[in-house]
Amino acid sequence: LSSNFTSFLNLLLTQLQNQDPSAPMDTNTFTSELVQFSSVEQQITTNSSLTSLIQATQGSEVIQATGVVGKTVTVDSTQMALQNGTGSLNYTTTAAEPVDITITNSSGVKVKEVSATSSAGSNSYTWDGTDSSGTKLADGVYTVAINGTPTGGTTAAVPFTVTGTATGVTNANGAVTLQMGALSVDFSKVESVGSSATTTATTSN
Secondary structure (H helix, E strand, O other): HHHHHHHHHHHHHHHHHHOOEEEOOOOHHHHHHHHHHHHHHHHHHHHHHHHHHHHHHHHHHHHHHHHHHHOOEOOOOEEEEEEEEEEEEEEEEEEOOOOEEEOOOOOOOEEEEEEEEEEOOEEEEEEOOOOOOOOOOOEEEEEEEEEEOOOOOEEEEEOOEEEEOOEEEEEEEEEEEEOOEEEEHHHHHHHEEEOOOOOEEEEOO
């Protein structure tokens, strides 16, 4: 738009400089071109103002988001951050049922599988960072899957959230991202800040 604006200005000046003195540009035509010129100029100014406003808003969002750093946050993610040797997640089932929790590393290798029985309602699982052989794994990002089998039903995925400590906030290309150790999630995925909701059943290790 800015290049068109410059071209339009040059064209208008050229017309004025080269018009026939005995037959000058029609007043209505000249006025119409001036109106177009003004319209383009205003649009450029508006776009510039909007860009500044967006940048200011994004900066404000980052400043506000930093308020959660150091706090416990719960996010909607299929990945769990192992922080200081611990990872936590929350899931809900409508009734007590067998559930299988599978954890894989960044290479897609299964490192842990836990079988448990959930309670109706909210449940939580805390991983101590050990693999199936009891070896302590390094902090990082691990992928989680939970499958439940309701009585008389078929095995199906159980939705869950993960809980951890917020360690930082970044703004990349207009998207505010929250860090939980090595895990990065869009800030819109944050469901709660502070202590996790009270759970009715807890599975460990």
